[in-house]
Amino acid sequence: MLSQLQTIDIVVLVLMLAIMPSAGIIIALRKKTAEDYFLAGRNIRWWAVAGSVFGTNVSSFHLIGMLGIGYSIGFVQAHYEIVFPAILLLCFVFLTSYRRLDVFTLSQYLEVRYNDKARLLYTILLILIILVQLVGAFYVGSITLQWLFGGTGFDMSYATGLLLIGLITCSYTIWGGMESIVVTDTIQTIMMLAAGTAVAYFTLSQPEIGGFTGLLHLDAAQPRELQKMHLYLPSNHPNLPWTGVFTGLLLQHCFNFSTNQFLVQRVLAANSDSDARKGIIASGFLKLTIPFFSISAGVAAYYLFQSRLAATVGGGMDFNSDNAFLKLVETVIPHGTGLVGMILAGLTAATFSSVDSMMNAATTLLTVDVYQKYVNPKATDKQIVRFGRLMILVMVVASIGLALWTYTPDRTNNFMLKVSAQLSYFTPGIMVAFFVGVLWRGASARAAVVAMAAAPFYGLLTEFIYNSFLGTNPDVASVFGEKLNFMHRVFLTFLLTLTTLISLSRTVFPNLRPEGFERLRVDINAGQLARVVGLFLLVQAVFIGLVFLGGFSPQSVAIWAALATFGLFLKSERVNRDAEPERKGEATVRSSLTVHHSSFNNDLLWAGLLTSVSVGVLYYFA
Template identity: 25%
Template sequence: MESENLSRVENILKNGGLSTPDIVIVVIYFLALIGVGFLASRATRRGSVSGFFLASRNMNWMLVGGSLFSSNVGSEHLIGLAGSGAASGIAIATYEMNAIFILMLLGWFFVPVYLASGIYTMPEYLRLRFGGQRIRTVLSIFTLFLYIFTKISGEEGLYISIIVLLLLAGCFSIGGGLTAVIWTDFFQTILMVCGAFIVMSFAMVEVGGYDAMLTKYAVAEADAEYSAFYQVNGTNKSCKPIQDDFMHMLRSADAPGEDLPWTGLFTGMLIGSVWYWCTDQVIVQRTLSAKNLTHAKGGVLLAGILKFLPLFLLVIPGMAARVLYRNEIGCSDPTACQKICQSESGCTDIAFVLLVLDLLPSGLRGLIMAVMMAAIMSSLTSVFNSASTIFTIDIWTRFRLKATDTEKLIVGRSFVVVLIAVSIAWIPIIVNYKQSQLFHYVQAVSNFLCPPITAIFLLGLFWPRLNEQGAFWSLIIGFAVGIVRFGLQFGYKGPACGSGLQDTRPEFVIATVDRFHYLHFGAFSFLLVGVISTIISLLTEPIPQARLYRLTYWTRFSKEIREELEDDNTDFNIQPETRLEPSESSLTIWRRILNCICGLNQVFLSRSWNNPLFII
């Protein structure tokens, strides 16, 4: 009886499941993925620090580019971009277009310096650039927390399903290291692009083509029983209307929080993109694994080409979904939305899933479900490997100054287990706080917390006068300001649109959250940190030029011997390419199995830490 009272779409969402052919396809996908990961992990030196954390620096441009794209396109893209397209049109695609240019910045300005310096992690670069350990430690801890709030919590789904994917992703990261992660990323990039193209094709055929979609989208308002309204000068306005400029990428400067003002595109969005693509460990680690600078640049170019696709494969199908399911996806009445998708704030994020469940035949539906799992898996494996790298290289060695390579490898893999546990515990919390548009949630949190990092990396790369005191204290102030804004955003919840309830939030909260767009806040935070770091650096002693060789853009070609900072030798006591053959006779059978899985039966010690890997 209950199903008889549901609409066709509501019945699909409630009872739509995978048929036997779908399940077979998903199983085949997982078996193929496990096979690719296993073969890749067996072909690399998993028992060395370089092999586990940087894939022995032996990846070609195609693998690097595919991994960059796959690491970026998680469920916040498959679900979030389609949902934002359904809600407001193509403006959200400016993030994808913007990334194309920022990727060139990564390949031609940042990567040459990173490779010349011979680093493993971004916090390690800051230690070499500025000296001391406090800025490195602060950034390491902050980055790990940021991964929980954005990258891992962005992978939303059914609780049991996401736990299974977390565990499987953890197994790949633990057993195979970065090599297995990059190879599976490449495999999943092919699957994601093909799968999204299939969904787009079915959606466009169903709506009658591109021109028909534009005509129908302009009038795809939800019916009154699915809508909430508010009054403006005595006139009822829908809480989720179709905007007149839905095909414009540049929106009004006073656009609301879930839209993108044009002023934010050239400020906060640009700043956030530089952080993500040029200074975030997950992305940069892929380029550091390249065979050389040429392969790193080739990978960046491939990723830039692939970034043209999300507009056509995700955003436009999301708009088609709004046309096909205008009441369900366009609902704004909290009661109706709760009935449809169990979210009072809106149901736009079901756009992609609904297209899959309703339009695709059995078999293809399973393929696209495998695509969605691939998106989540690739993001999770990338984050797990990068987070374990940061924890091992930048945090663990602060407490264990003489840690052996074997110890670092065990610690890195163990930290993945800890991260899985924390991620599972965080899932129900973050689901309760998320807004209706998942992609906006991720971008908002990033713009609260990441602009200070962008400012310090840009100044550190291009302005040799920036010193440790200026970088450290400006970072602390910038993080503090961002955390305050984060707390105001998620600590105070305003009434739902159309509810008729009075907004009881303090006036300063309304002014800070509702009237200060997160992209504009990102620009403010960036400028604040830039000004503070500049003033403090000019008032304190500069870093000697002899300590900056191959650490700034202007000295990337230098062949001079860089003077060591006071603590350059305190972290690692690694000798160049030494191979240890530990005795197996004294080990138990379980320890031998563990060593085999983790690649610890032969331990290779990586290069000398103080010498650059190569001169560019």
């Protein structure tokens, strides 16, 4: 717990927290059409897309938990923030198709590609996923507020924390809609980054650590099995096996960034394709900072406390790793400067950042896909907005009620958090329906619906077979563990669901609506995508071979692997540029296309930079 806040900390805390609802309420004063309310009038610029995507994706539990995992396990948690494959998939496969159809929800997209049953099933699954995540966010948010403000003179009960989160988010989401959420998300992103960076800076600056390079040297001096600044754990590791990272976790990233309504909604609301693409790529860079200011700070905290507490009488580190963040704030942050208040404000802002986005996404689905589709197809903009506001209130009340009903004082045994962790049973079917639907003309509506509905059962079945039979075999357990890791389960479920959709489409449920595929007007086909991915993997195979067969260290090839990866994007950019019309007359006739290509090429280079930096990190910290 933090000690009593000083006056300057209280002033900074109150002023910074007042900015969020104030900005949201000011935006809310404007008159709203349905498009304004749910998609901010489709006028969001790239920097707001980036801030909103990052704010939606990160919470206070995320920041504190990441630092705690860095403290207890190490840098391997960074895989949750290295999301470049998912960003590339959204930017260059799905994005243009989504925006061409001018839809409000991804379920509408599925109706265009398949039918209304696929649309309804997606809506049901996403509402379920969002509701459970909302309950978890309220639960963790309230616990975090209790935890943060305990001992500061602002003690609050669990129920008070829930009501505070609900009231503050409702103050701007009910009236302001998407535009208010985007503005507040961007503010929250700045506050979160400021808080995390401050803690990391003062932690790494301690003489026992000696900066980031000092941390690397300190870690390298430990026996290999005790080192924490590495990205890969054995394939039988119960939490983060390297085989699961490059299969199931990769698929989960693709779901979150490409087919998840509450994140993709920011893309649909962007001012242009280029703004959407740049915003998503920028959010990838922002996420890539988390390992360096949150997870690495956790590793540094481990060595810092080990050094200082070991020197005390009866030295030792007997506190929970989740308390590492607050212990750092008490230990390394200068008091009387307002920095403690700023950090508390950043973490409090992070508590709201995911909640408001999920509420808006859920109400958009309920309003557009249920109310407007089935209840009142002729609803006016005023009626649609009114129903959307009512649904926000309903979702908040339901979330608070469920969070109270499922409350347990021990965070590690909360039922709803366990359920939230198991939502990956539903995601493989959704991913298959989108991925196959956008790349293969033959995918049929009935096969897609069956695949989405069957995915949870496939997940349960594979888990049962492995845990009851395969995992009991010592040879299998030595490779993949005694229990099936959820990442491996997601990958196996994805393969089974993929097989189901393709098999049914080729046999009993052939596609009788090829016009659905034609309406998507996707810019890349399956063959082109396979060639691009194959070329990328071939380049990486060369450098992996140098490490395993040539005796080179991963650190020595990291920069060359990054440069070679960027070279692939440079080559693609040059091919696209050469394909643009060169004759003046043709360029005049097709000027809009030329502008689009120029913007596309520029975005391609930024995507290449994100990918090459990520690849360099994957090698350097191997």
